[in-house]
Amino acid sequence: MTDSLAPYGSWKSPITSDLIVQGTVRLGEIRLDGDGIYWSEGRPLEGGRSVVVRRTPDGTTTDITPTGFNVRTRVHEYGGGSYIVADETAYFSNFADQRLYRQAVGSEPQPLTPEVDLRYADAVIDRQRNRLICIREDHTNSEREAVNTVVAVSLSNDSPTAGEVLVSGNDFYSSPRLSPDGTQLSWLTWNHPNMPWDGTELWVAEVKETGELGDRHLVAGGLTESVFQPEWSPDGVLYFISDRTNWWNLYRWQNGQVEPLCEKAAEFGLPQWVFGMFTYGFDHDSLICTYTEDGIQHLARLNTQSLELSEIETPFASIGGIQVGAGQAVFGAGSPTTPGVIARLDLKTGQTEVLRRSSETEVDPGYLSVPETVEFPTENGLTAHAFYYPPKNRDCQAPADERPPLLVKIHGGPTAATSATFNLGIQYWTSRGIAILDVNYGGSTGYGRDYRERLKGNWGIVDVDDCVNGAKYLVERGEVDGDRLTIDGGSAGGYTTLAVLAFRDTFKAGASYYGVSDAAALAEDTHKFESRYLDGLIGPYPERQDLYRERSPIHHTDQLSCPVIFFQGDEDKIVPPNQAEKMVEALKAKGIPVAYVLFEGEQHGFRKAENIKRSLDTELYFYSRVFGFELADPVEPVEIANLPQ
Template identity: 50%
Template sequence: MPETDPNAKQPAPCGSWPSPLTAAAMTKGSVGLRFLAQDGPDSYWTESRPWEKGRSILVRQRGTDAPQDMSGAAHNVRSRVHEYGGRAFAARGGTAWYFDGGDRRIYKVSEPDKPEPVTATLPMELADFTVDAARRRLIAVAEQPREGQEPENFLVAIDADGTVTRLAGGADFYAAPSLSPDGSRLVWIEWRHPNMPWDGTTCREAPVLADGMLGEARIVAGGDAVSVFQPSYAPDGRLYYVSDESGYWNLYRDGAEPAHFRAMAEFGQPLWQLGMRTYDFLDASTAIVTFAQNGDWRLALFDLDTGRATPIDLPWTGFDGIVASGNRALFVGTRPDGPGGVVLLSFGGAEPERVLRWSSESLLPPGGVSLPETIAFPSEGGVTAHAYFYPPASATHCAPDGEKPPLIVMSHGGPTSQTHSAYSEKIQFWTSRGFAVCDVNYGGSTGFGRAYRERLTGQWGVVDVDDCCAAALYLAERGDVDRDRLIIVGGSAGGYTCLSALAFRDVFKAGRSSYGIGDLETLVRDTHKFESRYCDKLIGPWPEAAAVYHARSALHHPDGLNCPVLFLQGSEDKVVPPNQAESMVAALKEKGVPVAYLLFDGEGHGFRGADAIQAALGAELTFYGRIFGFTPADGMADLEIHNLS
């Protein structure tokens, strides 16, 4: 008898492969790592824990000690300024201050789990804190609800006794307050409707007067057609900022000749959450920076006098939230081949690189991780679009001879956002079961310059859909995937792209929309202040362009929806309310198209709780199994699919 190769992979239908990356395992020990601060030897970050219903905890690592929870056991370090919130804490001199999104109070803490209240319950949300040590106060961005009208946004100071004082107001939105090292100047960015922060912002600087109020502000940079991001002072008091006036988000110094700072690289990011950072200072002449070229992110030391960038060779390919103090720098690192973590760099130290906290365990064995292929492909009109392609990968299983895998096309949210090559359990969950995945940076995505971003101006629901369809067909024609099992999925704005592709194109055979937009008219009537004029640029002014809104809303075109769709929705979603999904479900049920709908009680715009995350993944896998005729190794979840016998 011939010998059996013990390393041979077992053939099994795509979608049915067993995987150690179960939905339960993904949520059991994984955490979301987000906002950072470096205070001398102390490293701080927030982590969101699904097993605590997504509660956000402030964590500190001091020296070589183990990480310790600093915020109170019942506290949630989260803000809802601009609905998406942002960095809700600051640290200085061994003390941290944070905003609890539950009781809307500020707390200070120096010892683990021993917070002390600074304020009473406040009638506002706060985020993007900076410490004014000389005046023993905090400065922050505030958002205060108003009866019968939009909330008001402004800058405030919070004194040590809990007194809140307004510092600046009048614009529609504020972000990124930063104090000069000597405390004499405050800089920030602001913008007005209908702009989003990536469209046009104004950077202002004002003197801080003897009484702590602000003097007359001057305009540093920006305007209605220029986006300014993260103004910051170097240790010597020189002011820097990121601006896209050249067509790319480049780093500038106030009052300096900008030529040697210019590059076809993106030093900025779309400001969906307050407190986002792409650079910080090691000293007066050196910054540590992250920047994107053709969508891929790099890390470098930047000479502020010459403009020369020296790459830092690390295994990471994503560098989020960079902060620095002295010779230390901290960032959330991501990589293609495994989980990310909070990474501490020490320049000149005995241990130059150390991971303080991993986002999760590595659950996939060698050979079981799908590594991305960067692809550039032709789209409508001869333009080039971009994506990452992930083939199926398993250490134990393979497709039977002649079977090509089903393809899941992912359309990211935003839509002004970007997908990265970072290891994602949400992608590996599928590739480890025999699916291929294509994660698309459609026109309108960031990381490729302003011109690529503006491909979506007036064309949302067209360009993004064209690029997602082109990506799927490109891979099918290349022979990588099964043309008859093309799936498109997305959440929020990505859910809109998903539904539009299903309604207006005949490319995909199934779809999954998570808190996606089916009716643009309902979106502009129901959404929150931050995004209330977003569609002015993406579609056209409302109600003047009402006909365009109607024409590009899948809800109004059920005749085009002829393939199965799964809808996942949170009951407390204020960005895309449940009525969007429910209207679409009703239309599909009436038409006789297979459709399933899950409403998760207590969840908002994006699922944070472990139960919801697990149930959503199980339902989606079951949905595809029943539609395409395979049995998942995980078994079938209890899912009602209307109009499917």
């Protein structure tokens, strides 16, 4: 058909917010049990409820979790490791009461733990002693910081029990794993102010016949070595991932010695933001593993005898959450042009089968922008990384003398990363004529520990510089309009958004999603897991209050001169609403155009379909008003203070 001539931003797109939320699910934790494959689905149309789904060999899928239950734990607030399955019985944490439940397939859930303020995650089953071993987070004493321990929860008791403490004394624990013969338990631990990607310790202890732990041995790790995913092989050898050589590479421990398995400038590990993260599993004499190289994820087989690594070809650019067993590998995956899926790889034939799609929506490739991997110059003679998505719509073109607006997207964390995985939320913008630069600024993962540590003491500096330099790079290439640069981000990405707008004059508008505006307030009022995170990103608090004030956008609204919109959940415990509200009031008082959208019942990140839709459309509406372009479709307006009609 003939292209329609329309300004950038005004292109009519079939990728609507309704399309994005209707029938779209968040595919999560995968588990294998016998010939059954299980995964979790977060469903926006069910209020964000998370459900465990079972697939049998004949292809039948069934919801295991009954109505009224939501499989999600709040340990560390971010959760993960919310369920396991053994012998067709699921053991899961329920979001509403945070109790552990046991549910035989086809039966009603039965509580294992009492109705007190305890949270559980990351369980393994101890068959010999008929119990679960897991992480417990104790919130029963509001006068003290939550207490994290490794506990054993009996499966024999008729009445709920809180669990018996096996390991205690440190601030954090994760990844309890039993050896195949049940005689050894391994776990990870770390203390404030470290985060798990800064430094963790891997310990192993003897498990006595009584279930108590005996002699303990430090295997690896320390204050400056991050150990990830300890796992016992079927023959009783302990494997793990460590970044002791700058990159998260594979190792094993046997006969009291640590042996490197595959020295490679690639990341086999991930930042432990949540529990239950898996990047490898065992298949006879091999590891089936995933790794990230130059921002792209790969699947490979590592022979544990010859230590030869061979890549397994797949159609995917991102692979995660892998589970291996019974001649198959099952994992979450995505590519730049197709929605995320649960995929199964037959390890004998090499054939890949898609088991579940996050969306059944079919989008014509003519509306899809394929990302370009970009490496651009930044401060101190260094380079940074991003994915660039040019505008794309088969039905529309802009006037020849016009350049598109650019929306720079900033991932959260900040110790995290973005990828080239298909994202309808990005295609929503590019199909309307707005270019996207998705930035992996210094501090992001996937590029080695040195790159990750660029942000040490420099949050609000390195990330800001990289986002500004990425945008300028595209302007200099002639790709985008330097007078219509916008930026958005959520959580830590929201902080960087506000910092960019306060401390630089490159961007003309921005959107903060539950972002930090006052770093000191975050240091004083957040949950345990991140309560000392800023020590490494900025400096110790309150000793370096000067730095916190210097880096906090709330104290520099006099330097902010462009419109901003804020999105916030009213139940956010990680970044409370007052972080946004103080900023909104300051901008109103200064006469800067500002809008504020508060979502009832939402926490740190939006899970309800109507709120996901509303935030996306409202951000677009906001930019249309700021830059004066007409929208192709009507959008419910939002009140924008100080914006002339």
